[in-house]
Amino acid sequence: MTSIARTVVDRSLKLARAPLDMALGVAGASRSPAKLAVDRVEAGVRRTAGVVLGDRGLKRDADRREVAAEERERALQLQEEAEHRRVEAEKQRRSRERRVDKAAQKAKADGAQRARAAKLESLKARRKRRSTPRRTRPPGNVRPAGSKARPPKRRRRGRAPRVRAHPVAVRSHWRFRKGTASSATRCGASTGG
Helix, strand or coil, X not given: CHHHHHHHHHHHHHHHHHHHHHHHHHHCCCCCHHHHHHHHHHHXXXXXXXXXXXXXXXXXXXXXXXXXXXXXXXXXXXXXXXHHHXXXXXXXXXXXXXXXXXXXHHHHHHHHHHHHHHHHHHXXXXXXXXXXXXXXXXXXXXXXXXXXXCCCCCCCCCCCCCCCCCHHHHHHHHHHHHCCCCHHHXXXXXXXX
16 A cells, blocks of 8 residues: 555656746756756655654655755755855956066066167157267377477387387397307307407
């Protein structure tokens, strides 16, 4: 008798639930709070039928279905929380990228502005050098008016200055080369000549 009653309750609940499951499936809400509400109602009806009929199997089945509905609800909450965190992380990433892009653009603009300022400074310095008259030297050995200093001697251009050797060194070298110097002269003794 209990197995027949359990079968009747099970079939009637499946029959009553079929249109709701179809509507939720078409709406794409198979993992929604509405489906969880339907599962909880079914577990409550099974529990009531188990108490009225005195069927422990229906009570255990109702308990299992209620625990399963709670687990699905918890999983749905965790999934929503994870989705919320993902959206927040995406917003933060985009915000960080915008800040980095702004900083890069600002650095680029500042660099260009500094380059323009440096170029302008160099142009100003060049114009200043061109506009300043050059100091001219007086021609030749003419002293400027009022100066007591003697003008420096001018060097000859085109030739290196001549180096003069000591006359004794040149003479002894010449004797050594000609072979007329004595061995004493060669060794460093002077003959007075």
